[in-house]
Amino acid sequence: MAEGLRERKKRQTRQHISDVATGLFMERGFEAVTIAEIAEAAEVSVNTVYNYFPAKEDLFVDREEEIVDRPSRLVRERAVGQSAARALLDQLRQDIGERHPYVGLTAGFDRFRQVIVDSPTLMARLFTIQGRAVNRLGGTLREEAAAAPQDPTPEFIAHQLVGAENAVRRAIQHGLAEGGSVDEVAEDALRKVDVMESLLSDTVLNYAVKNTP
Structure with a gap:
């Protein structure tokens, strides 16, 4: 079954947030980075981050x-x-x-x-x-x-x-x-x-x- 536009955009948004978060974690360490900082860097809201990743560690182990x-x-x-x-x-x-x-x-x-x-x-x-x-x-x-x-x-x-x-x-x-x-x-x-x-x-x-x- 082909992936629809909505599903593709959700997948891309999720991957973008994860990539941004991983970059920040690699640069500064996991504990030093906040969800608010991740949301700002990814240009999304804090709620959007939590919608895709219920826990902070989910951002690092997204697979x-x-x-x-x-x-x-x-x-x-x-x-x-x-x-x-x-x-x-x-x-x-x-x-x-x-x-x-x-x-x-x-x-x-x-x-x-x-x-x-x-x-x-x-x-x-x-x-x-x-x-x-x-x-x-x-x-x-x-x-x-x-x-x-x-x-x-x-x-x-x-x-x-x-x-x-x-x-x-x-x-x-x-x-x-x-x-x-x-x-x-x-x-x-x-x-x-x-x-x-x-x-x-x-x-x-x-x-x-x-x-x-």
């Missing part, structure tokens, strides 16, 4: 739903013969190889990350997002593996897989903070993915293999 659903989406879209873990690990390697923003291998990401670290509000939101991703992935794994309601395996595996991704991303951030080049850090990250995979049990690595298209 939260996409991030939360990403592990589950990768599992749902995995190839026939591929397990859930292989789908996530393969995508992680691809993201590293392509220097994807998702793993923090892009110019300026260090500042983006620092804004989060310096804000207790954003750090709390980050933990919430990670928790939601684990919970959603657990539900997806339960469906894909047709696990019994009382079986805790899907949730436990979801914790391991999301935790593994987070550990590799933290290693990337640490490597860049220590002065490593993007290429050096990426090569090291790929080695760490191999180590992480070697530490996962066969049960985890072979869980929810897709049998039909």
Whole structure:
């Protein structure tokens, strides 16, 4: 269904406000910027900002739903013969190889990350997002593996897989903070993915293999 003019204008307005806010946050830090300042810089009213973003942190994490659903989406879209873990690990390697923003291998990401670290509000939101991703992935794994309601395996595996991704991303951030080049850090990250995979049990690595298209 084609996007109508009204929907397109709303999407563009939302994106404009988010872009302006992110620029201010990157320049001055999250806590130092007010909603009123964002509204003024974006040339909209304060009420308009709140209409699109009910909480201030929503302006910084405006792609939260996409991030939360990403592990589950990768599992749902995995190839026939591929397990859930292989789908996530393969995508992680691809993201590293392509220097994807998702793993923090892009110019300026260090500042983006620092804004989060310096804000207790954003750090709390980050933990919430990670928790939601684990919970959603657990539900997806339960469906894909047709696990019994009382079986805790899907949730436990979801914790391991999301935790593994987070550990590799933290290693990337640490490597860049220590002065490593993007290429050096990426090569090291790929080695760490191999180590992480070697530490996962066969049960985890072979869980929810897709049998039909």
